[in-house]
Amino acid sequence: MATPYNHREIEQKWRKNWEKNPVNVNDGKKPKYYCLDMFPYPSGSGLHVGHWRGYVISDVWSRYKMLQGHYVIHPMGWDAFGLPAENYAIKMGTHPRKSTADNISNIKRQINEIAAVYDWDMEVNTTDPEFYKWTQWIFVKMFKEGLAYEKEFPINWCPSCKTGLANEEVVNGCCERCGTGVTKKNLRQWMLRITKYADRLLDDLDKLDWPEKVKKMQADWIGKSYGAEVNFKVDGTDKEITVYTTRPDTLHGATFMVLAPEHEMAKELAVDETKKAVEDYIYQSSMRSSVDRMQDKDKTGVFTGSYAVNPINNKKIPIWLSDYVLADYGTGAIMCVPAHDDRDFAFAKKFGIPIVQVIAKDGQSIDNMEEAYTDAVGVMVNSGDWNGMESAVLKKEAPMMIEKMGLGKKTTNYKLRDWVFSRQRYWGEPIPIIHCPDCGNVPVPEDQLPLLLPEVESYQPTGTGESPLADIEEWVNTACPCCGKPAKRETNTMPQWAGSSWYFLRYVDNKNKEELVSKEKASKNLPVDMYIGGVEHAVLHLLYSRFYTKFLYDIGMVDFEEPFVKLFNQGMITGKNGIKMSKSKGNVVSPDDLVRDYGCDSLRMYEMFVGPPELDAEWDDRGIDGVYRFINRFWNLVMDNKDKNVTATREMIRTRHKMVYDITQRLESFSLNTVISGFMEYNNKMIEMAKKDGIDKETLETSVILMAPFAPHLCEELWEAMGHSESVYENQWPQWDEEAMKDDEKEIAVQINGKTKAVITLAADIDKDSALTAGKEALGDKLSGNIVKEIYVPGRIINIVMK
């Protein structure tokens, strides 16, 4: 018996060896492959087995690509700005820089336990001034291009985090981070004009090899719709109100109009009798939180006292205010066609407004509509010249027709809003803008970047909704770079997304003092070939990164428009009953003990074995025993047979080629759980063969190479034990030969009417007639009655259909 498997010794040994002789080196000849992990926020609680899974997936993929002859760019870094460190600072008085550094060193130690081929020379940290210099630089560039602008308007405000939020950060009316109900607050904010890129962000989704689900989520978020803007005159005045509608075909059915309470004309439409009610309604709406507005589906509203004129039929229709109309979508005003829109219908019913049907469903007009008919299917009625037209046709043509008639114009709309980019917090990149009374907003000159984040005494946001930076007078007061007169610095900081929107560019040139990334290195190493991370970033991070990349493309910094060619979202590892692992739930499983008891290789393989990588999986410690046993059996098989000089039999050769084929196919389709079960199956098969005739060395060596992406220490050790002085990663990924894979004989199920009655073994190349004859023979007595049909699927099945 050979030495038993000792994971501690082996793993220590190879860690040291790899440090001296790295296995993933850029010799300048190999083609590059950029495999990127979503970089972590260095939280205080460290890594659990769920984080491991993602990092193991990307490392398996990286090592597989290495074996296919690539130099793999596989970096890691830290998304280290953000609220937790700042809140910790408020509570404990520790500077975020200190707690962040501590967390990073702890997590780095844990990540090293994974034994991934990360290249730490490429490490980046978003809070490093040498990094955020460029985060600020991009902002200055955007400002100069007119993409960053200031605006005062009611933004999403989290009362608990005491900061403004982007639309993307509001989930069901609550703060994405802390879950507190979001309110509106009127504040001066920095905005990024992401809407200017809406069409490109939408259209370029087609180019991406991403999960359809994520592409759809992004498309839905951008929310492009086609329709028309129609102008309505306010009766008795020369004022006009413009509405946006996707259903201009129903224009004749518009019997009232509703404005958002925040609409600029809301107040002036009130007449003496309605003035008080209108002002009350506007005030009440402003006080309601988003959650409130969303939960309460019951329509509220107030009549302004004014009327508009429907331009298509000159009918007078009342103008109402209601908070079901959103101020920041379309024009903040809508025409209401209660017969063909659910919300308008509910509103009209509640307030007794007439309902006029303009599309006849199934050619019928309905007298007392019970619900709105929202399909654009049917013939137009009550619609003047449009009567008799098909609604579906009219829906497409109406925008152009309306434009020709001079009633409005054809237009498109998006749900995507500009990005609220400023935060009233300390631990983020200072926005490099100086407010000068004479020159207006002046960016900090590029040669003066980075604008360092100053020290503060208190991290607590100020009561006025300003950042703690506002309290540092000597920092705030500065000279205008333009005219030299006294001016004030912007005190807001950037959101956490600022650094993560471009970090993947910096890895490949992280020490460059002159440029964000040199053009040469960018075009040589990017874009990212494979991006691996959780699906929770399907909208925010991925959309922002795409936006930044397109901007950098436009200003000539990079020569690609999409940062991530391929995307893989791994599922979450949960505790029992699918409960998310968290410190507060007490169900966090730390990898540390498992690595100690079973070894890194066993944990890596078990992480892959728990289930399909794209699905969530409940963690169960017990399963790792199975993987550990498998590794031991494999170890013993190789160690006991490596020196026996067995000549390969036909069966051994066949098994080897089949193994290469199966494992490669499963890897290519990212079915990593079945790769592991495949190893187990072939291991069982090899053990069985070894018992009979021994096993040849080439088959053993092949299996070691195939397993190397999954169990690196084990495979290096076995490879060395088999007499090789170079690393197992010096090999090329094995190839299979179709001919060699072919079986001589096949087991064929013999069925009557689709039910298996016998199983026979036939020569693989048998002809149809002989196969059927053999099949019928095997059935014997069971074959009674009239044979209607005989089916032979080579290598699989014989089915005799009888009456």
Added chain:
RNA sequence: GCCGGUGUGGCGGAAUGGCAGACGCACCAGACUCAAAAUCUGGCGAUGGCAACAUCGUACGAGUUCAAGUCUCGUCACCGGCACCA
């Protein structure tokens, strides 16, 4: 409400329309052992039968097919996303 996804043994899960349950966990029995652990061998969907075997079985109901976990239609359940977007 709309849009996705999923539904298979006690459990995790596997099956290019072709023998459902690979592989593993747990469990049961046997071997080894003074004994236990470890290891090895065998068993392990349900019902009936001593047995060979038979019947049923992939959420539920229809359908297409020689053949359906897989394709089509409908229903239910759970998960995820969006949610008054005019």
